[in-house]
Amino acid sequence: MPVKTKKIKEQKQLSSDQKGKSNGIPKLKFNSGWEYAPAPESTSHIQLKERYDLFINGKFTKPSSGKYFETINPATEEKLSEVAEANAADVDKAVKAARSAYDRYWKKMPGRERAKYIYRISRMIQERAREFAVIESLDGGKTIRESRDVDVPLAANHFFYYAGWADKLEYAFPNRNPQSLGVAGQIIPWNFPLLMAAWKIAPALAAGNTLILKPAETTPLTCLKLAEIIQESGLPEGVVNIITGFGDTGAMLVNHPGIDKIAFTGSTEVGKIIQRAIAGTDKKLTLELGGKAANIIFEDAPLDQAVEGIINGIYFNQGHVCCAGSRLFVQESVYNTVLRKLKDRIETLIVGDPLDKNTDIGAINSKSQLDVINKYIELGKKEGAEFYQSGCNVPGKGFFCRPTIFTNVAQSNRIAQEEIFGPVLAIQTFRTDEEVIEKANNTPYGLSAGVWTDKGSKIFNLTTKMRAGVIWANTYNKFDPTSPFGGYKESGYGREGGLHGLAAYSKL
């Protein structure tokens, strides 16, 4: 659980002198003078190079453009390093390296040997977990608690899980003898850089493909650190190539004729562009796109746990989560209670230094993303929704956004329809099961949903009727290498994780 209750002790202290009451629920006071001492994770053992080159054919290679761009720490706006910008010649070089590696050895290598390389990568990530966690937080702005407890261990586990599949593929698909596809081009977003790299690389390698991975321009560092590990692991050169750049570089990769398979995680808008770009070719495509998940709270839900689930659903990773529970539906009978508890809980959240172990909400990934979030906050106000933000302090420098909720939201409001990708929650109410099913499904997206109720049969009614790929019942934002992840409708197609994730990289 990335967001944990930390002020329980303090709240107990306060219970004796509670004054204001609303709806029979004691109002909490937070100006008690209790402060957390800073608990920053040390960066002393982190070694970042001044400049990173492209990882092509097992070597760090200077870009033929000669161009580099900066990657900054979004919490301080300070430069961390600079990375190479791959142009068409670099993309071509990377694709040729991957093709050559595929033809020369990777497709011929027995699965049990492929497995051992993938296991090695997993182990080496575990060994260097602390380093990865700190760099992930520095480069992306996510809290150290999250990168330490979620991103990095899950990434290592993902490699470990798929390593074991490499020599068992014939058991995965009944009555089929699965074959690799060839060379995969993989483009990943900035919200979970290392984890998304693992989600892409591990199944591709296990199924016998070689690949070119392009991380997002704001968060390249952990992927380049992963390239170092891959180099050290002795994985044959060219099997994994990691190239950095902007959207143009990604487009060159998508359009390169030497690619057999594209896997993309990112916005629905770009996903559609990719689907069009490769139309008429025989390139295989899997897409993991945006979402606008409904998180539904019934009156018989365990409300305190549900409130934790709402918080985790929308504020985990600053809301930069495609499966974020960004639309909250509360049954009318418990609406006032839930809203009170939610507002109280939001006040306890600490926004600030991602490297501080007390921090709940880190930095927004980039200036441009902060602008998008602020645009939607203004839009929500203009549309007539009621705005509420916690009163917490935010650092003067860097990109931060207080946890935000909107109530009195209409189904047609843009803040209820469009993916904001930030810590902004749109709250609506409902009376009946049928009504909430209708409202929750009334979106072009279908990535995830949450349901909170104590009644088992109601859980299954809802989980069955939600048109979404991942349903969390009485929990939210849980991930595991064995658990397939991916969307319905405009949230994309194909699955990552689990047995089903192998199909994305196999010819059956």
Add this chain to the structure above:
Amino acid sequence: MGKLEAKNSSFSISENGLEKQVTNARVEVLKTYKIYIGGQFPRTESGRYYVAKNNRGEQLANVCLSSRKDVRDAVVAARSAFKGWSARAAFNRGQILYRIAEMLEGRKTQFIEELVQQDVTKSQAQKEVNLSIDRLIWYAGWCDKYQQIFGTVNPVASSHFNFSVPEPTGVVAAIAPQDSSLLGLVSVIAPIIAGGNTCIILASETKPLCSITFAEVINSSDVPAGVINILTGKVSELATQFAAHMDVNAVVYCGDENTIQKDLQTKGAANVKRIIVHKDINWLSDQGQSPYFILDTEEIKTTWHPIENIGSGGGGY
């Protein structure tokens, strides 16, 4: 029309009028081939038609040249049928597919006749009809089994119960194979509806007769209205409508024309449609049936729920 000539060769009927000797003979009732939308047999709203001919150039029938409006009507019918059909028990869907096979068995002769009119030898026609019936029964059996083969219980590392099941993707539009009037149609429809989807099928443009007769079979097989909708018309005109329609979730294209494939994939991107292309499949062989065809129009849904006190930990909320 040619069909009449072929069937009543003992009579002398010509295009330009009836001759004397016919006056006392019974005139055969010809069938009007209409389309099938929402359990009804309307004519195309466009009022257009084309003449289906066989290889000998004989005119077989006037067939509806369906329009964009017909596609839209069919999608509305398919969407409204989806909720009910996808919620049917898998066992019940199996029974209904089996019922379609039973009805087809009872009308074999008619299909063989139509196939023969459309340039298939009698023995080939018999084989095709038998295979179509057998294929429906094969898929009837899959209705409540593919979930067990392709669903998983996932051993997650936290204290949660986690499982993944295939679910229908929604409304599927399909372009049936051109070279087969019945078997191709059946091979495309069966996996789509076995998986709980509803569909709009564009019949073979050149061999359309069996499709509408098959709609009559469907109509008497307890298949709820709107689950299967069948249109006749031009691939070049309607494929693009399937691809562009925002309430179609997937398009299955049986064919190898790259321009069609490209158009489907390009326009289909508007709502991230699943575009499934079947090239070079011999529908007469075992290659023409597979539970993986069911999976083509399925989504995998994964559900999580906490387990209290698994191992040493507390609950996994």
